Amino acid sequence: MKPIYVIGHKNPDVDSIAAAIAYKVYKQSSDEGLYIAAAAGELNEESNFVLERLGFEAPVIVRNVRTTVEDLLDNEKIVYVTAEMTVVELSNFMQQHRLKTLPVLDDKHKFLGLLTIGDLAMIFMERLGHGRDVDNSPEILREILGKKVADIMKTRDLVLFESQESVAEAKKHMMASRFRNYPVVDEENRYLGMISRYDLLGMKRKKVILVDHNEEKQAVDGVEEAEILEIIDHHRVGDLQTIMPIYFHNEPVGSTCTLVAERFLNNSVYFSPDLAGLMLSGILTDTMIFKSPTTTAKDRRVAAELERVSGLSPLEWGKQIYSISHLEQHSEEELISEDLKEYVSGNTIFAIAQVETVDLGRLSQRKDKLINAMNRLCERYNYAFMCLMVTDIFEEATELIVAGERSDLVEEVFGYGDTAGRIYLHGVMSRKKQVVPVIYEALRKEQII
Ligand SMILES: [Mn+2]
Incomplete structure (x- = not known):
């Protein structure tokens, strides 16, 4: 299943981090999607402190959401052959799976070479002297069928891609070559699957939900290539564009966590005391403990509810978070x-x-x-x-x-x-x-x- 990243702005603050985690939990409560809380950069000390104290794992750091080769892969089961297989076994395997291209992998799934039905046919034809050696064909056939995959697999002049390569880059190489399928490997040369020109048409972009920002300059790199599914924010409306209509909740309140908490509350979705504390932290830091002029009655109302559930005193907890940053260092x-x-x-x-x-x-x-x-x-x-x-x-x-x-x-x-x-x-x-x-x-x- 393709993940959906819930992600805040670059130079993430507590509100951004807390909103991403909380909204991920909210989404997961109501739908089957695979949601991942992400951060568009290193976390600051306050965020680390809050997460640690409340027992949350840090969100994954995602620095780029442009479309990569990995996005083109179907998450289908990997079918492969080993170098020790004989050509007889290989032929049976190809027929059984109706495949025309197969990767050859070692026991750690590392990519060794490629086998295509075309290459196989070529070997037969060449050994038969393109028809001149028909009389000896049974012997030749027997000889070839006894070979190992390792003897006939293609290991040179292959075009293979790394999963983190940009699609734009991969496309160039695909257009300049004439293969049906292209193997994809990770940075350790582990095989991940095959892509073809056909996959370029479907362009499966990365899916993101943006929280706490809506301007391209503040968003994670590559956002222009991603599919934005939703935006929840409390800043001025910026310049991001979408192709499809999306759910865009922008409201001039003190923090994004206020809006996320409000969704939990309005829809009676359960949230743990720790999650209440996390959302409260977002409100407290963004409103500077309710002192910023951005603070609204809604922020206070939602914070009071979060205080009740989390058992944290806003003033005490807010001061603790603020005392964490050691600016002089x-x-x-x-x-x-x-x-x-x-x-x-x-x-x-x-x-x-x-x-x-x-x-x-x-x-x-x-x-x-x-x-x-x-x-x-x-x-x-x-x-x-x-x-x-x-x-x-x-x-x-x-x-x-x-x-x-x-x-x-x-x-x-x-x-x-x-x-x-x-x-x-x-x-x-x-x-x-x-x-x-x-x-x-x-x-x-x-x-x-
Ligand atoms: Mn904010």
Whole structure:
């Protein structure tokens, strides 16, 4: 069965991870599909802490969902022959299974060579001198039938594919050759099955459900080749396109976990206390323990229900999660990259990173180094500018650090800062609600002019 990946955004945060795991559980409760909770990158410390404390396995890290050769394989039982088989046994086997191409494998399923009915016929014809040696045919036939598969299998000039190769790449090789079937192996040369040109027509793309994002820039690589089945999110509507109509739940609440938990609750689907705790963690981190202006009444209502089921106190548990990150132990690049999101407007690419802290002062001391690191990132990824929001969840304020060629645009709207060049924004805590829209608006105005 083809898996369906439930996956959040790159640089996954707790909400993304928790929503992926919880929604996987939800889907699995109501349908037969094989759902896999996935992460589009390394987990952060908070996520690891939450998963460990609540007893969840980390989701698998999936860095690319483009269509690969593996997706073209049918999960049919593997039929193969061994090198020790005689040609008589082989002929019987081919007839019995009505197969024209067979892989030759060793006892560990490693690929050794290929046998096609055409090659077999060729051997007969050549040995019979293309008809000139008809008189000796019984002897020749007996000789050939006594041979081993190892003697006649084809081991050279084969076109075989690795399962993780992109289909686009494989297609080129298929078009340049004339074989009926192509063996597929994994990275350890274990045989996985056969594909043919015909399989290209059916193009079985990877299936994904996106949670906690809906913009291509933030999604796992290769998403443009994947089949998006559903999206559950609480961000602005971005640019992803689908071929078919899909279930797209976007609602301006504080966290995706609120929406996932709501589905459990509305449909009376059972969830364990640990899963309640996990979803609560997503809400607490995304709403900064209900202090972010993105927090809605629904978030509070759902969180109260999750509190009841999990037995966790939101304030206590939230503080524990926040105290986990040891910001001072991170390099500047790590600090910036941990929760970084990229955005596009016209030809402008920019990025906004955010770190949450309980002590603004300590990060401010590293401002120069942070700006240097941000400038490097701008150059590397072609950002016109980037911002780092250092948000103090108890002061309920953000210090905005800006870098890049077009940092003037940000300063224009948020102010050039005080005498120390510090842009201190009172009451600003939410990237998506209080920073991203303002920047988009500024860019839009500029583009009109
Ligand atoms: Mn979120």
